[in-house]
Amino acid sequence: MATIAMRRPAAAAARPKRGAGPRWPRSPQFWAGSAIVAIATAAALLAPLLAPYDPLVQDTYARYAGPSAQHLLGLDELGRDVLSRLLHGARITLRTGITSIAIAMPAGALLGAWAGFRRGWLDAAIMRVLDVQLAYPGILLALVLIVTLGASQRSVIIALAIGYVPYFARIIRGAVMREASLDYVLAAEALGQRRWMMLLRHIGPNVAGLLVVHGSFAVSGAMVAESSLSFLGLGVSPSDPSWGRMLSEGTQAVYIAPHVAVIPIAALSLVILGWFLIGEGSREWLDPRRG
């Protein structure tokens, strides 16, 4: 980048040290995002209590019925209550997004930290493989994996987890390489600290912030991917009302009853936005010069 020479000293000066800066993020983005995600999570956890109807029960005489007092968000193409499906769908959609990143993040971070710290041929080999995955059309890898494993929530989680490993590996590798060349790490090395201890004690905390930021971005990305796969008919199984599946089924009837597609789109977009805002807000908090 053209500005590296200029940014470097500023970066060192503004690096958040423990005890400096606000303890909690002040940005409204972070709090707005957290509120959205918290509400969605609560809705997901309490779905069995909150949902007015069984999400799978059909009322075939009232297919595509619009919102009413009995059915606040109307009925879908099989006469199922959209609100109940939305609440139950939150469980599947959120769980898929969060679980896949909870697997990908530690795996990618370890791989990246190892590659960035050891360097040499091992680093080169890992990076070449990750390059392939970057160049490889991501959605296709997921599609083929899901066709192989059979369409289910587990397959989607595995495919997304594999897909997100390089994302974290790249970010952490870059950060570790940058930190490892900074004076305080070199000083610690000169004082005779063991290298892996250094990685853990000194570099670790400074890199952890990146995981918070990019973990949130990745969850929002994974939720987009999950709904895209469901949309293509290769997501979770038909009996699970994930938002992606609701949306995909709703799209078929978008001309007759737009609410069946528009409601899950709105819910999905809002929660994805929520995770994205958490990432944005915590980035500003951890790295003030970007604010």
Next chain:
Amino acid sequence: MMTYAVRRVPQVLPTLLLASMLTFLLLRVVPGDIADVLAVQGAVSDESKARIREQMGLDHSIPVQYVHWVGNLVSGNLGRSYWTNLPVTTLFGYAFPKTVQLGVAAMAVALAIGVPLGVLAGAFRGSVFDHAATVLATLMISVPTFAIGILALLLFAVRLQWLPATGSLVLPALVLGVDISGTLVRTLRSDIRSEMLADYVRTAHAKGLPRLRVLSRHVLPNSLTATITVMGLALGNLLGGTVIVESVFNWPGIGDLTIQAIRNRDYPVVQAMVMVMTVAFVFVNLAVDLIYGLFDPRVRV
């Protein structure tokens, strides 16, 4: 520059080789081949399944099949579709121009929306315009592409009836363009902001250069590196066909062709298309790297 190019160009080879192996292997791991798909549809009996496999060369071991395939690939023979028996090159000949058409149109939309928004938001930091552009960009990124697609379809094709739901280039290009411009706005904005703080910008202002001229002649050229990368990645993805948007709008490009081929276990088509997508991505990024080397001497060392 030449030495940099000579070093950078061969780096694409291992990527392409690994990608070709990965595709080949993944497809063969998928349970059920073309013979099974045909059998399920009642078109063939069990004994003719073996004959179909023999005809298609599927009775050989996977490494033998792979070597055979790569040999043909190098000589420009992409094989024939199992399904339609058309040469894959013919199918590609139909689909690729469609994908290029959509990709170029989407890129034009993205630049037309993204550049002015990004530059103005970056140049007038903290202004109402800056905040509005940031909110807009955040929304463009976080609402999934197909969701924008369905909403656009609902609004323009169903409610207003301005455009046909399928067959028109306008809606898919608009949807993809909006999606890409979100990233474009954010990248440009943040780079221009940090560039505005540079010493030479203050010098330029101090010596009385008009604001607009400082922006267009000094700040903008120096803020474009990250933007070129982002656009390169986007173009590489677009040329590989955009599976989702092509399927929402029934646009018969590479992405649509690939999805159908995956469903039909049409190996030659999937393999060829995945290679096309990988090659497009790798070469666009190679071009981006070489362009960097051309105008930023530090990259070359």
